[in-house]
Amino acid sequence: MEVLSLLADGMLLSLQPLNLMMILIGVTVGLFIGAMPGLGSVNGVAILLPVTFLVPPGSAIIFLAAIYYGAMYGGAISSITLGIPGASTAVATTFDGRPLARQGKASLALVTAALASFVGGTIANILFTLFAPVLATVALSFGPPEVFALMLLAFATFVGLGGDDIPKTVFSICFGLVLGAVGFDQISGAPRLVLFDYNGFLQGIGFLVLAIGVYGIGEMLWTIEQTRGEVKTTTPKMTAKGMAADTKEATKRGWKGTMIGSFLGFFVGILPAAGATPGSLMSYGVAKMLSRKPEEFGKGHPDGVAAPEAANNSASTGSMLPMLTLGIPGSPTTAILLGGMVIWGLVPGPRLFVDETEFVWGLIGSFYISNLAAVLMNLAFIPVFIWMLRMPFTILAPMIFVLSIAGGYAATRDMFDIWLMVGFGLGAFFLRKFDYPLAPAVLAIVLGPIAEPTLRQSLLLSSGDPSIFFTRPVAGPITIIALILIFLPAIKLLRRKRNTQKKPA
Amino acid sequence: MRVGEIVTAGFLALLSLYLMWKSTELPVGYIAGQGPGGGAWPFWLSGIMLICCGFTALNWWRENTPASRSDEPLLDAYGWKMLLFVGGGIIGFVALVSIISMYGAIAVFLFYYMWFLGRHSLWLSLLIALVTPIAMFFFFEGAMRITMPSGLPFTDPVFNVLYDIIY
Numbered sequence: 001m002e003v004l005s006l007l008a009d010g011m012l013l014s015l016q017p018l019n020l021m022m023i024l025i026g027v028t029v030g031l032f033i034g035a036m037p038g039l040g041s042v043n044g045v046a047i048l049l050p051v052t053f054l055v056p057p058g059s060a061i062i063f064l065a066a067i068y069y070g071a072m073y074g075g076a077i078s079s080i081t082l083g084i085p086g087a088s089t090a091v092a093t094t095f096d097g098r099p100l101a102r103q104g105k106a107s108l109a110l111v112t113a114a115l116a117s118f119v120g121g122t123i124a125n126i127l128f129t130l131f132a133p134v135l136a137t138v139a140l141s142f143g144p145p146e147v148f149a150l151m152l153l154a155f156a157t158f159v160g161l162g163g164d165d166i167p168k169t170v171f172s173i174c175f176g177l178v179l180g181a182v183g184f185d186q187i188s189g190a191p192r193l194v195l196f197d198y199n200g201f202l203q204g205i206g207f208l209v210l211a212i213g214v215y216g217i218g219e220m221l222w223t224i225e226q227t228r229g230e231v232k233t234t235t236p237k238m239t240a241k242g243m244a245a246d247t248k249e250a251t252k253r254g255w256k257g258t259m260i261g262s263f264l265g266f267f268v269g270i271l272p273a274a275g276a277t278p279g280s281l282m283s284y285g286v287a288k289m290l291s292r293k294p295e296e297f298g299k300g301h302p303d304g305v306a307a308p309e310a311a312n313n314s315a316s317t318g319s320m321l322p323m324l325t326l327g328i329p330g331s332p333t334t335a336i337l338l339g340g341m342v343i344w345g346l347v348p349g350p351r352l353f354v355d356e357t358e359f360v361w362g363l364i365g366s367f368y369i370s371n372l373a374a375v376l377m378n379l380a381f382i383p384v385f386i387w388m389l390r391m392p393f394t395i396l397a398p399m400i401f402v403l404s405i406a407g408g409y410a411a412t413r414d415m416f417d418i419w420l421m422v423g424f425g426l427g428a429f430f431l432r433k434f435d436y437p438l439a440p441a442v443l444a445i446v447l448g449p450i451a452e453p454t455l456r457q458s459l460l461l462s463s464g465d466p467s468i469f470f471t472r473p474v475a476g477p478i479t480i481i482a483l484i485l486i487f488l489p490a491i492k493l494l495r496r497k498r499n500t501q502k503k504p505a
Numbered sequence: 506m507r508v509g510e511i512v513t514a515g516f517l518a519l520l521s522l523y524l525m526w527k528s529t530e531l532p533v534g535y536i537a538g539q540g541p542g543g544g545a546w547p548f549w550l551s552g553i554m555l556i557c558c559g560f561t562a563l564n565w566w567r568e569n570t571p572a573s574r575s576d577e578p579l580l581d582a583y584g585w586k587m588l589l590f591v592g593g594g595i596i597g598f599v600a601l602v603s604i605i606s607m608y609g610a611i612a613v614f615l616f617y618y619m620w621f622l623g624r625h626s627l628w629l630s631l632l633i634a635l636v637t638p639i640a641m642f643f644f645f646e647g648a649m650r651i652t653m654p655s656g657l658p659f660t661d662p663v664f665n666v667l668y669d670i671i672y
Contacts, residue, residue, distance in 0.1 A: 054649050165570060167560035171517065174550040174557070178524055181550075185531060185543030193527055193547055217595065224591060225584050394623025395633065401595055401618075402611050406641060409607065410651045418599055426592055433579060434510050434572050452546045460540035 006357070007129055010365025013358065014062060018055065022063035023366060027373045028381075030070020035078045035385050036396065040088060041071035041316070042333045042439075043219060046211040047403050049340050050411035057344035058359050062366040064340065065320070068333055069121065069370040072276065072313045073378045076113035076305070077385050080106055089276040089312040092284040096297060096304025103300050107242055112250035112302045113309040114378045116258040120310030121371035123262040124269075124317035129364060132353075135325040139350035144457040145468050147327075149478040151451040152469075153485070154328045154443070157271050160485030164437040176441035179205045180448025187456060200416035207339040207445045209408065209417045210424055214438050215332075216404030217425025220397055222432055227393070243379070250302055257287040257307030265311030269318025269330055276331065279315035280308035317367060323348055324360060327450065332439040335446045342446075343411075506575035511565050518558035524551035590622055606656035606664070608638035647671040 013019065033044035044067045052060035075090030080097035093113060100109035142150075155173050159166060182193040183204030194201045261283040268279035287307035288297040297304045319330025320337075327349035329335035341348050346356060353360055408421050428438055462468035469479040525548055532542025533549070565573040580588065594617055601610035612634045620630035645651045646667075655664050 051644075051649075165561075165564070167557040167564065171554050171557035171561070174554045178547045178550050178554070181547040187540075188531070188543045190531055190543055192531055192543055193524070195527065221588070221591060225580070225587050228583065392623060392625070394619060394625065397591075398615050398618035398623075399637070401598070402615065402637065402641075405595075405599065406607060406611065406645070406653065409653060410645060410649065413651075415599075415603065415654065418602070422595055422599055425595070429588075429592075430513065434506075434513050435570065455546070456540045459535070464535045464537075464540070 003129060003133060006361045007365060009358075010361030010363070011368060012365070013058075013362035014366035014369050018059050019062050019362070019366065020369070022055065022059045023066045023370050023373055024377075026063040026066025027070040027073075027370055027377055030067035030072075031074040031077075031374070031378060031381070031385060032070075033067065034071030034074025034090070036074075039223075039400070040075070040333075041068045042211075042331075042336065043215040043400075044071055045333050045336045045340075046208070046215045047400065047407055049208060049211075049336060050407040052340070053411070057341070057346060058362050060344065061337065061341065061359075061363055062370075064337055065363060065366060066370040066373070068316055068337075069313070069367070069374050070377075072121075072316050073114065073117050073374045074385065075312065076110065076117070076309055077378075077382065080109045080113065080305075081386055089280055089316075090308070091277065092280045092308035093305055095284060095308075096299070096301050099298070099300035100302075100305065105300065108246045108249055108302065109300075109305050110382055111243055111246040111379070112254045112305045114375055115247065115250050116254060116261065116306035116310040117313040117378075118371060118375035119258045120262040120265060120312075120314040121317060121367075121374070123310075124266045124314035125364075125367045125371060127266050128317050128321055128367065132321055132325055132364070135321065136350040136353040139326050140354070142350070142474065143472075144454040144461065145472050145475040146478070148451060148454040148458055149469055149475040149482065150326055150328055151447050151454070152482040153478050154322075154447060155440070156482035156485035158437075158440045158443070160488040165435055166489045168434075168436045169440055172437050172440040173444045176210070176444025177448040177451070179210060179441070180207075180445045181452065186449065186453055200414070200420075203414070205420065205445070206412060206417065207336070207442065208343075208411050209421050210445050211336050211339070211442050212404050212408045213421040213424025214428040214442060216400060216408075217422060218428025218432065218438070220400055221425065221429040224393070224397060225429075250306070254302040254306035256290070257283070257303030257305070258310045260287045260290065261307040261310030261312075262314045265314030266318040268311070269315030270321050271330065276312040276315040276319070279318075280312040283307040283311035313371075320367075324352060324363075325350060329443060329446065332442050335439075335443045339446045506572045506577050506579055507565070509579040510570065510572040511562060514558045514561040514565065518555055518562075521551045521555040521558060525555065591618075594618060594622070602654050602656070604656050606660045607653035608642050609656060609660060611638040611641065642667055643671065 014023065029048070030041065030044060033039045034041065045064050048067065049064065052063055055063070072089060076093045076097060079090040079093040080101050083094060083098040083101075097109045097113065100106065158169055158173060178193070182195065182201050184190065184202070185192045191202060261280070264283045264286060265276070265279040268282055269276060284304060284307050287303050288294050291297065291301070291303060293301070316331070316333070319334045322328045322330045323334040323338050327338070327347070329338045338348050346352065346359065404421070405418055409415070409418055412418075432438065458468050459466070468475070470476050528544040528548035528551060531544030533544040534542055535545075536542055564570050568574045594614060598610050598614040601613060605613065615637055616630050616634035619625045619633060620627060623630075645653055655661070
């Protein structure tokens, strides 16, 4: 009952005029960002984080969370009408969304996506409300070894479950952690890693500099190079009568995919390396596997749209759970949200539920309101978003570059950081060409300043004995799971080699 | 792509070595009573980075990765042209900030991008290039009270007029 009372207070807080305005603007911006090919929630949150310093922290994070929500809804619009996923989270939506659009059923696909997103978001919000306070209470007893073990687990999931090239993933994690160590040693206060003895590095490298460089500049260069401006739009005919019929059909033929996506997406979203993209792809696969007519998938089955769309919304809420309760982001977007919270003077983690109750429950309440606002605005303004999708990329791209650079300067007030941002952007473009995953580096630069002190404090507690991470009741199992995940790819490789050696014999 | 992958791995290995060397300016071992030295964290992480570069080189040699098997060029003619004009445009934009102010640089960059690269009409390019920095001035300086770089003194008369409006 206490949870319900806190949730009601949180909802009332999120309905205050400023917060409600932030939700509506955030959802609208998010829908647009999600719909634009090449832009996802992570780009939107990274680019717009600096402009949130105008409002109090509570309203700022509500705004950014609303962008996150809106982007999850918006991704489906371009997947269906353009055949190009607005973001990686909507890749699976193209599998059946685009065939439906080609059959003249774009309206059905869009309505299915919106309804599935709403149901997915609502189920995830309920699960979040039930799990978050319990997890935060357990996490309150964590000491430095437990916190470090959790950090290790966050990085290990990238290695074990990420699916990218392992040496390149580990390189990316370590590079982000080293970048986070530039500036001063947190314990002795001595200057550290002042690269090329340039004084600009004394102030450290902010996560925002790396995040905007990678997602604002690097990804835009990548998108310009990949798409070459060749996009064809399918314009759906949206009428009130037609939408009512589509709602009926979407409910009848998309409920199974919606349920699968809602639950699977939430639990995949909680995993630190996973997030909405693998959540939506896995849900699509499971929905196809459990379908009575799997052969219809890929040819325009509403379940094939509902499962990934429900999952990406559900996963986005799921990824907020470890961020708020444990201080570990569940996705690149939540890594940036976490960095923003640190800038605003809030410390994500279990203490947040004790020290900043109003903030936490205001944010959770805003999830429900944002979800409702997103589905209504999505359905009401689909024609407007499709019209906006026709905006030439040669107008949108320079605007994004300008926002990245001006926004970056507003946050750091240092031209050196802007040069670094451009450098990271160009570097990210080339690294991406060679399949270096960049999300782990962004996650690592955020978590590095938390991970290093906890490692050093733990080793100081144990007089340098690393067994402290194995012998404590909570840290032990987490460390062992993390190590299993780290070595999982090597074990898989060895088994594969053994199997291929056995076959010729 | 194949040559590019090994060159990139080599460059990143050199970077890792430099970071390891730089980390040794602080103690990298365990100090009794104080815990790990201040350089230990970046030193060992850079060491892992170096090992990863070694594995990337090994994968390249065994042709295990898509890039190491690819005969395609890193960038085709369009890609290089895009990088030169867009990447160069961004560098030019940032370089201009300290000369003609953030807002002046925004105007020049937007005009360059839309008119020269985007082939939009002169009027549309001029309109967006002028309206955007003015709107951003009122947002950053007026609403957020954040002062952006104002460039060399010759821009002062323009800023004086704009500041008179918001203050």
